[in-house]
Amino acid sequence: MRYQRVAAVAMMASLALSAAACGKEGNPTPSGGGNASGGAAQSDNCTSSGVTFTPKTDAAVAGSPTFEKIKTAGKVTIGVKFDQPNLGYKDAQGKRCGFDVEIAQYVASKLGVDPAKIEYKEIASANRETAIKGGEIDYYVGTYSITDKRKNDVSFAGPYFVAGQDLLVRKDESSITGKDSLKGKKVCSATGSTPIQRVRDEGLTEASNIVEFKTYSECVSQLLDKKVDAVTTDDAILKGYAAQNPDELKVVGQPFSTEKYGIGLPKDDKAFRDYVNDQIEAAFTDGTWQKIYDGTLGKSGSSATPPQLERY
Amino acid sequence: MGEFFRVLTDNQQVFLDGFVNTIKLFLIAAVGSLVLGTLLGAMRVSPVPALRAFGATYVNLIRNTPLTLVFAFLVFAVPKLDVNIDYFPSACIALTVYTSAFVCEVVRSGVNTVATGQAEAARALGMTFGQVLTLIVLPQALRAMVPPMMSVFIAMLKNTTIAAGFSVLEAGAIPAYMAERGEPQMVVLSWIVIGFLILIIPLVLLQRFLERKWAVAR
Amino acid sequence: MSSVLYDLPGPRARLRNRILGVVSIAAIGALVAFIIYKFNETGQFEARKWEQFQYASVQRELLTGLWATLKAAGLATVLALLFGAVFASARLSDRWILRTPATFVVELFRAIPLLILIFFGYYVPLQYGWSIDKLWALVIGLTLYNGSVLAEIFRAGINAVPYGQTEGAYAIGLRKNQVLRLILLPQAFRSMLPAIVSQLVVLLKDTALGFIITYPELLFVGKQIGGRLPFGLPYVPTYLIVAAIYISICGLLSILAWWLQKRMGRMPKTAGRVVPTQEVDAGRTAV
Numbered sequence: 001m002r003y004q005r006v007a008a009v010a011m012m013a014s015l016a017l018s019a020a021a022c023g024k025e026g027n028p029t030p031s032g033g034g035n036a037s038g039g040a041a042q043s044d045n046c047t048s049s050g051v052t053f054t055p056k057t058d059a060a061v062a063g064s065p066t067f068e069k070i071k072t073a074g075k076v077t078i079g080v081k082f083d084q085p086n087l088g089y090k091d092a093q094g095k096r097c098g099f100d101v102e103i104a105q106y107v108a109s110k111l112g113v114d115p116a117k118i119e120y121k122e123i124a125s126a127n128r129e130t131a132i133k134g135g136e137i138d139y140y141v142g143t144y145s146i147t148d149k150r151k152n153d154v155s156f157a158g159p160y161f162v163a164g165q166d167l168l169v170r171k172d173e174s175s176i177t178g179k180d181s182l183k184g185k186k187v188c189s190a191t192g193s194t195p196i197q198r199v200r201d202e203g204l205t206e207a208s209n210i211v212e213f214k215t216y217s218e219c220v221s222q223l224l225d226k227k228v229d230a231v232t233t234d235d236a237i238l239k240g241y242a243a244q245n246p247d248e249l250k251v252v253g254q255p256f257s258t259e260k261y262g263i264g265l266p267k268d269d270k271a272f273r274d275y276v277n278d279q280i281e282a283a284f285t286d287g288t289w290q291k292i293y294d295g296t297l298g299k300s301g302s303s304a305t306p307p308q309l310e311r312y
Numbered sequence: 313m314g315e316f317f318r319v320l321t322d323n324q325q326v327f328l329d330g331f332v333n334t335i336k337l338f339l340i341a342a343v344g345s346l347v348l349g350t351l352l353g354a355m356r357v358s359p360v361p362a363l364r365a366f367g368a369t370y371v372n373l374i375r376n377t378p379l380t381l382v383f384a385f386l387v388f389a390v391p392k393l394d395v396n397i398d399y400f401p402s403a404c405i406a407l408t409v410y411t412s413a414f415v416c417e418v419v420r421s422g423v424n425t426v427a428t429g430q431a432e433a434a435r436a437l438g439m440t441f442g443q444v445l446t447l448i449v450l451p452q453a454l455r456a457m458v459p460p461m462m463s464v465f466i467a468m469l470k471n472t473t474i475a476a477g478f479s480v481l482e483a484g485a486i487p488a489y490m491a492e493r494g495e496p497q498m499v500v501l502s503w504i505v506i507g508f509l510i511l512i513i514p515l516v517l518l519q520r521f522l523e524r525k526w527a528v529a530r
Numbered sequence: 531m532s533s534v535l536y537d538l539p540g541p542r543a544r545l546r547n548r549i550l551g552v553v554s555i556a557a558i559g560a561l562v563a564f565i566i567y568k569f570n571e572t573g574q575f576e577a578r579k580w581e582q583f584q585y586a587s588v589q590r591e592l593l594t595g596l597w598a599t600l601k602a603a604g605l606a607t608v609l610a611l612l613f614g615a616v617f618a619s620a621r622l623s624d625r626w627i628l629r630t631p632a633t634f635v636v637e638l639f640r641a642i643p644l645l646i647l648i649f650f651g652y653y654v655p656l657q658y659g660w661s662i663d664k665l666w667a668l669v670i671g672l673t674l675y676n677g678s679v680l681a682e683i684f685r686a687g688i689n690a691v692p693y694g695q696t697e698g699a700y701a702i703g704l705r706k707n708q709v710l711r712l713i714l715l716p717q718a719f720r721s722m723l724p725a726i727v728s729q730l731v732v733l734l735k736d737t738a739l740g741f742i743i744t745y746p747e748l749l750f751v752g753k754q755i756g757g758r759l760p761f762g763l764p765y766v767p768t769y770l771i772v773a774a775i776y777i778s779i780c781g782l783l784s785i786l787a788w789w790l791q792k793r794m795g796r797m798p799k800t801a802g803r804v805v806p807t808q809e810v811d812a813g814r815t816a817v
Binding site: 359360361 | 533534535536537539543547550551554555558568569571572574638641642643644645646649650653654731735736737738739741742749752753756763765766769772773776777780781784
Binding site: 082083085090092093094122123124127130134136214215217218220221224241244245 | 582585587588590591652653655662663742743744746753754755757758759760763765
């Protein structure tokens with residue numbers, strides 16, 4: 001029983017030590033070199049596109065319960081992703097950046113909310129509809145494809161971007177060239193996401209080879225560990241991962257779907273939806289959209305133009 | 313009510329696959345943790361201080377670690393050490409590693425319930441170590457061990473659901489799968505509860521029966 | 531040391547034990563060395579993977595996660611103790627109308643996997659359009675399960691007080707309420723305390739299930755930190771640090787439970803037998 005006493009002392013000492021440890025201030029930056037995996041270290045730090053969002057002072061949306069809720073609260077709660085480089089990312093400092101995040105900030109500013117007053121919530125793909133329906137978030141911006149099935153539960157503004165489903169593989173992979181070469185390969189994606197449903201429904205690989213995790217970053221980790229052979233989701237997301245680790249990962253580049261990204265809104269708040277659509281359209285025409293794109297997603301080397309809005 | 317049964321009949325294959333995997337996971341991990349746990353328990357009652365310390369360290373570390381962390385470590389951290397294990401075996405290992413700490417404690421305390429005088433008397437009669445163990449200690453210790461051991465395994469059966477978060481399609485993964493298909497969650501979850509009750513109730517009844525029966529006998 | 535299995539070792543046994551000791555130390559040492567070799571070979575010690583943790587911002591992240599874990603555990607502890615007290619007293623009631631439903635509820639919630647209870651807390655309110663925070667989904671699940679287990683611990687504690695105490699109390703004219711409050715509870719409390727503390731360790735560990743519904747607790751934060759590609763996916767260091775945090779906190783609580791059990795067992799005022807904790811009856815109270 002003396003053992004327990006020794007253990008207690010050791011634990012208290014370690015607790016005290018960890019409490020006393022002081023951290024360096026500033027941005028953690030990985031030092032490159034000397035690693036067995038050979039990846040050139042990329043910066044983890046978030047940088048914004050440089051577009052500033054000033055809150056609109058006279059924002060008003062007649063007959064919208066969602067807007068009323070935001071106005072009374074004086075803040076807005078937005079569902080985002082945190083692990084998709086250049087789209088929705090949170091760095092080691094807790095700063096958020098990316099195309100989706102800036103679109104979210106832009107919309108918030110047009111609702112009269114200071115981007116500093118945004119409360120971000122990280123919602124996994126499978127829980128998006130429930131989070132919007134339950135009012136846990138006011139709106140969702142995070143690679144959210146507009147589908148008819150989802151329209152039963154939520155409303156969409158946009159699309160504000162069009163992507164396509166693609167494959168992320170290891171750099172030395174040569175046998176996977178597109179969606180038809182996936183048979184017998186382990187394919188990973190996020191639980192409840194459109195891409196994994198497509199793989200299942202079209203039988204692109206055997207059911208036993210489908211691997212599901214809550215987030216794409218978990219899949220990427222499994223890909224690098226050779227536990228899966230491909231990660232599938234929208235090219236916009238995959239390009240971000242490939243840009244973070246260009247020595248080990250590549251995107252196949254044969255998109256096999258059209259994913260229209262919309263802003264997920266509470267269902268049946270048409271006034272709010274129309275207002276958000278108007279704001280997106282304004283961003284398309286006045287160049288804000290392009291500036292945001294070039295400063296975030298565009299950094300991984302591809303160009304894009306604003307898509308066609310689909311109002312309904 | 314029709315809706316309630318429709319969810320089951322429409323998706324019976326998913327429910328069946330899920331629960332079959334749960335049972336497989338349970339049986340493999342039960343055998344694994346019984347073996348590893350007994351080994352660790354033997355270490356903890358051995359006359360060798362190094363082995364006792366090793367057993368105690370293992371138990372105290374694992375027992376104070378969440379099972380979810382054991383799973384996460386096996387699925388995300390262990391592959392980084394160039395050890396490649398598939399998802400189902402990973403889940404079996406995680407459950408085994410975790411549960412054997414509890415099995416070990418049951419074995420140890422079971423042996424300790426036997427009064428020292430019993431073994432001393434047996435040795436005084438000239439019995440060998442093997443005879444003392446098989447004729448005197450184990451018959452008494454096993455009786456004390458079985459009910460808590462069953463509690464450990466009932467707990468483990470419920471713990472198999474955690475594998476759902478780590479890409480194993482067992483009963484706990486059914487809700488996420490059904491959410492994709494847009495089935496009402498309340499009904500799906502109710503069926504899963506019914507499934508678990510069917511598995512657990514016989515075990516609990518058996519355990520209570522044994523507990524009562526042997527509590528009187530001692 | 532004489533135990534059930536072994537007598538005091540004589541010269542031959544001592545020699546044999548010593549040899550076994552040396553062999554087992556060598557085996558354990560080899561195991562540890564192999565693990566360290568594997569770590570080193572796969573570059574787990576390289577600076578890039580550990581650097582993050584020197585920075586205040588990452589430490590703050592871990593602390594935020596720890597705080598979320600402790601918040602969920604704290605809320606669930608308070609609610610589970612209340613739940614346990616209410617249902618234990620209902621089960622001890624003389625009226626079957628209280629006893630039967632309480633027994634049903636307690637037995638049911640103990641048989642349902644905790645993760646499924648948490649799913650109930652998360653998915654079902656959302657299905658009916660109520661807003662529910664993930665924190666509360668987790669807390670509801672933890673409360674229902676651990677509350678039911680605590681109800682059983684309370685009941686066992688009260689039942690363990692010798693019946694003579696109750697008889698004596700009634701004989702001197704105390705009312706039922708007074709018997710419970712003045713005679714049974716103070717004695718039962720001492721015998722239950724270790725079991726209660728061990729159950730709270732279980733509760734604290736189970737907050738890690740919040741990981742699966744993406745409640746940002748310690749393990750979830752660990753995944754975020756470990757999943758950073760630019761730092762070479764430092765899952766191994768991160769999970770080791772997270773494990774150390776869990777083990778320190780739960781370990782201290784476990785030691786408290788063990789100490790209480792030893793102390794309570796010694797006290798003459800503890801009339802009943804001490805309610806077994808995890809130590810003796812692992813599964814009953816384990817996860």
